[in-house]
Amino acid sequence: MTGILLKAIAGFYYVEAGGNIYECKARGIFRKNGETPTVGDTLEFEVIDNLKGVVTKIMPRKNLLVRPPIANVDRLFIVSSHNTPAPNALLIDRLTAIAVNNDIEPVIVFNKSDLGQMDDWKRLYTTAGFKCVITSGVSGDGCDEIIEMVKGKVSAFTGNSGVGKSSLLNCMFPDLGLKTGDVSSKLGRGRHTTRHVELYPVCGGYVADTPGFSSLDIERTMPLKKEELPFVFPDFSDYLGCCRFTSCTHTVEKGCAVLEAVQNGELEKSRVESYIAIYNEIKDIKEWEKR
Ligand SMILES: Nc1nc2c(ncn2[C@@H]2O[C@H](COP(=O)(O)OP(=O)(O)O)[C@@H](O)[C@H]2O)c(=O)[nH]1
Ligand SMILES: [Mg+2]
């Protein structure tokens, strides 16, 4: 049998196949290989008794995000909110870069529309070529649009604590009953640091509510080469190859087509600022590791 891994708890793997959930153990070979079945994996397993089984094989992955660990993601919903906390362009830009680098389609969500308008944010990222949705987990604004995008796909929801990821998922799929809360509460702090990830089957697709990626996790576990960075900014593509120097890093150079596009108002300044910030971090990590 083959199925999709929904959650892994204490050595048990819960695999969905044909509408059933099988509680599986993994064969020792995985430990020897250094392979770990990861939520989102397609697994081959043998049924040993009713709804119990043994995982025998991990099918090849389309992609693998490391922290939180989740495999085979089709769409990454990058959630920000009107306030508490307000959108952070650098974080959004990091997450879109990770998504593009992993062959995942990013969708940028601006939540809590009941608290104020976020049209400028939506315009910025729509212009940069990304799908954007304005939502509210309170009024239900934009939820239909997201439900359409979730159908038949594996989707992960990420973004800072408190932006309303769990509330939004509950609003769309009330059966999930995810915990939501006040970020500043004591309980909230502990809960948001968890790395537990679970996939929930919803309308022919699967969604995961993630605790979010910290920027440290991104730098350490999903390294991007600085040479590859321009290519995970899809809005830069028209300008790449048009700079005066073929070795242009698009950070400080004279005759840089990317920097000129910012001057001309063709490229969003904040996008290029994020690019430069990430470029400099990557460069520094590389140098630090060489020592
Ligand atoms: N006004 C408003 N508050 C929201 C909305 N979505 C979530 N919240 C509140 O924001 C806080 C954090 O929500 P939660 O779903 O736990 O955020 P998460 O950490 O991203 O999962 C809670 O107090 C929610 O009630 C929304 O669309 N509008
Ligand atoms: Mg949450």
Ligand SMILES: [Zn+2]
């Ligand atoms: Zn350049």
